[in-house]
Amino acid sequence: MSADDELAAAAEVCDERINLSVATSHQTENGPTTTFSAVESEKAAYAFIPQTPIRSTDAHLFEFSEAMRTVAKTLRRVVEGKAAAQAEAAEWKRKYELEMEAKENKHHDVIKGCSNYGKDNLEHLASQLTMETPSVNQTGCCGNHGICSHQILQDECPGPNRKVDESIVGRKAPFRLSWGCDGDKNGQYKHDFVSFEKGDIKTAERSKKQILLKWESPPQTVLFVTKPNSNSVHALCAKMVRWLKEHNNMNVFVEPRVSKELLAEDSYFNFIQTWDNDQEIKALHTKIDLVVTLGGDGTVLWAASLFKGPVPPVVAFSLGSLGFMTPFPSEQYRECLSNVLKGPFSITLRSRLQCHVIRDAAKDEVETEEPILVLNEVTIDRGMSSYLTYLECYCDSSFVTCVQGDGLIISTTSGSTAYSLAAGGSMVHPQVPGILFTPICPHSLSFRPLILPEYVTLRVQVPFNSRGQAWASFDGKGRIQLGPGDALICSISPWPLPTACLADSTTDFLRSIHDGLHWNLRKSQSFDGPSA
Ligand SMILES: NC(=O)c1ccc[n+]([C@@H]2O[C@H](COP(=O)([O-])OP(=O)(O)OC[C@H]3O[C@@H](n4cnc5c(N)ncnc54)[C@H](O)[C@@H]3O)[C@@H](O)[C@H]2O)c1
Numbered sequence: 371m372s373a374d375d376e377l378a379a380a381a382e383v384c385d386e387r388i389n390l391s392v393a394t395s396h397q398t399e400n401g402p403t404t405t406f407s408a409v410e411s412e413k414a415a416y417a418f419i420p421q422t423p424i425r426s427t428d429a430h431l432f433e434f435s436e437a438m439r440t441v442a443k444t445l446r447r448v449v450e451g452k453a454a455a456q457a458e459a460a461e462w463k464r465k466y467e468l469e470m471e472a473k474e475n476k477h478h479d480v481i482k483g484c485s486n487y488g489k490d491n492l493e494h495l496a497s498q499l500t501m502e503t504p505s506v507n508q509t510g511c512c513g514n515h516g517i518c519s520h521q522i523l524q525d526e527c528p529g530p531n532r533k534v535d536e537s538i539v540g541r542k543a544p545f546r547l548s549w550g551c552d553g554d555k556n557g558q559y560k561h562d563f564v565s566f567e568k569g570d571i572k573t574a575e576r577s578k579k580q581i582l583l584k585w586e587s588p589p590q591t592v593l594f595v596t597k598p599n600s601n602s603v604h605a606l607c608a609k610m611v612r613w614l615k616e617h618n619n620m621n622v623f624v625e626p627r628v629s630k631e632l633l634a635e636d637s638y639f640n641f642i643q644t645w646d647n648d649q650e651i652k653a654l655h656t657k658i659d660l661v662v663t664l665g666g667d668g669t670v671l672w673a674a675s676l677f678k679g680p681v682p683p684v685v686a687f688s689l690g691s692l693g694f695m696t697p698f699p700s701e702q703y704r705e706c707l708s709n710v711l712k713g714p715f716s717i718t719l720r721s722r723l724q725c726h727v728i729r730d731a732a733k734d735e736v737e738t739e740e741p742i743l744v745l746n747e748v749t750i751d752r753g754m755s756s757y758l759t760y761l762e763c764y765c766d767s768s769f770v771t772c773v774q775g776d777g778l779i780i781s782t783t784s785g786s787t788a789y790s791l792a793a794g795g796s797m798v799h800p801q802v803p804g805i806l807f808t809p810i811c812p813h814s815l816s817f818r819p820l821i822l823p824e825y826v827t828l829r830v831q832v833p834f835n836s837r838g839q840a841w842a843s844f845d846g847k848g849r850i851q852l853g854p855g856d857a858l859i860c861s862i863s864p865w866p867l868p869t870a871c872l873a874d875s876t877t878d879f880l881r882s883i884h885d886g887l888h889w890n891l892r893k894s895q896s897f898d899g900p901s902a
């Protein structure tokens with residue numbers, strides 16, 4: 371067969387395959403057949419590339435083989451577009467259901483009269499919560515912006531018909547979140563929304579906003595999450611448990627490991643509770659009012675990982691080395707806990723990322739896979755491989771870039787001071803709504819880190835022509851191998867980690883970067899020298 375004949379035969383096969391995939395994707399735009407056919411065609415296209423009869427350096431043959439790659443890439447986009455659309459549709463559906471549920475709860479509140487806080491009460495509460503400018507006019511401010519734990523935590527209405535497991539613990543303490551707001555000097559509070567009066571688009575003046583948590587009834591149940599293998603942590607945990615029982619008559623949950631340790635030590639601890647299986651862990655958020663962590667940042671990450679959905683407020687005591695997210699001094703635990711149990715206190719709502727791994731082999735299972743939630747970041751790197759990582763990245767449906775280097779970090783703003791910082795990313799206040807996109811050792815001179823808005827969905831794809839595997843890890847744990855064709859989809863989770871602040875969100879953040887990282891520490895310039 372001559373080279374021309376071979377080229378013609380190859381073109382024919384290619385045409386057939388392209389026709390097949392185009393036809394199927396037109397037939398059933400959303401149906402699973404499309405995905406399967408597109409995947410098959412794409413695989414066939416790649417399988418076909420090595421068979422392409424390139425026997426000479428003929429430029430046409432080379433071009434043809436490049437065209438096949440383009441076809442394969444296009445088919446890949448069809449498949450991935452559908453996967454992303456499915457994930458997005460599921461998210462919208464979930465949001466819709468939540469909204470409906472919230473509306474229904476509100477309706478019940480009104481009908482049963484079980485809401486303790488009417489508008490008047492709420493306004494009163496808001497003025498109590500507004501710490502810095504008690505004189506500002508609250509109408510339409512905190513009153514309208516307060517968020518109630520009945521809605522947030524999907525809790526039952528307080529009353530005789532509640533469903534929470536009361537055999538073990540009492541009712542979960544309801545609380546209310548409010549914006550602590552600071553109006554301008556003449557006492558006029560301004561909302562931070564965009565107004566368009568008389569056709570002019572104007573961003574109204576920003577107000578200082580801190581989120582304040584006020585208990586509606588005293589919290590009753592505390593979960594302790596503690597760093598393992600530390601005598602000082604263990605001793606403090608035992609002391610705190612005793613104190614909470616004796617002074618506040620609290621119910622106490624600990625991890626199974628800690629429960630065994632405490633019971634082996636003293637039968638006094640018979641009252642503590644724990645869990646036996648994953649099902650019970652899933653129900654924890656319905657019983658726990660407050661989580662106390664004893665350890666460093668890793669312990670806060672660990673505590674966050676226990677909650678795959680809503681998370682109760684977390685009070686993090688510092689017993690680690692750096693303690694970026696652990697503002698409470700363990701020596702003053704009595705005073706700190708008393709303040710938190712009494713409330714109100716500032717909280718930082720730390721956003722988490724929900725990550726879905728989509729296997730090339732199981733594209734249609736995206737909806738059944740449980741998302742993995744991270745508080746810091748998801749990292750996609752080269753693992754043990756000595757090859758460059760090759761990753762294609764998309765933001766919603768737009769192509770962002772190809773990463774060629776050691777890997778990529780997709781980080782929350784809380785994680786901005788962790789691995790992302792080490793890879794050259796910016797430090798971002800944890801309440802800034804964004805997602806950080808930070809390359810690890812990119813082999814290019816111009817790959818600067820990005821910060822994207824919080825509402826985007828990111829997709830990182832290992833292309834079929836990648837030389838090696840990639841590895842994803844979640845908050846530095848749980849490594850998963852990603853092969854060619856596999857993808858990782860990330861977006862902000864609706865379930866943040868609410869962490870109690872020692873002072874307030876900004877003061878705590880600045881204190882952490884000063885004390886923990888010695889940010890911008892430099893000897894002061896001497897006074898004597900040339901004058902300007
Ligand atoms: N080169 C690096 O800097 C690097 C490499 C791997 C992992 N990490 C980080 O370690 C985290 C896991 O933490 P770990 O404690 O389980 O592991 P670890 O014990 O290895 O601790 C890593 C260090 O990161 C600090 N850290 C964790 N989260 C932080 C945050 N949000 N802000 C500032 N510092 C933070 C911890 O205090 C600790 O000193 C990962 O999520 C990742 O961000 C960093």
Ligand SMILES: Nc1ncnc2c1ncn2[C@@H]1O[C@H](COP(=O)(O)OP(=O)(O)OP(=O)(O)O)[C@@H](O)[C@H]1O
Nearest residue numbers: 595596597598665666667668669672690691692693
């Ligand atoms: N409750 C827990 N169960 C199992 N492992 C835990 C738990 N809490 C923390 N860890 C793990 O123990 C390790 C060390 O914990 P942590 O980071 O809190 O302490 P540290 O290293 O002394 O403090 P820092 O992070 O401030 O340097 C982390 O890798 C973390 O994942």
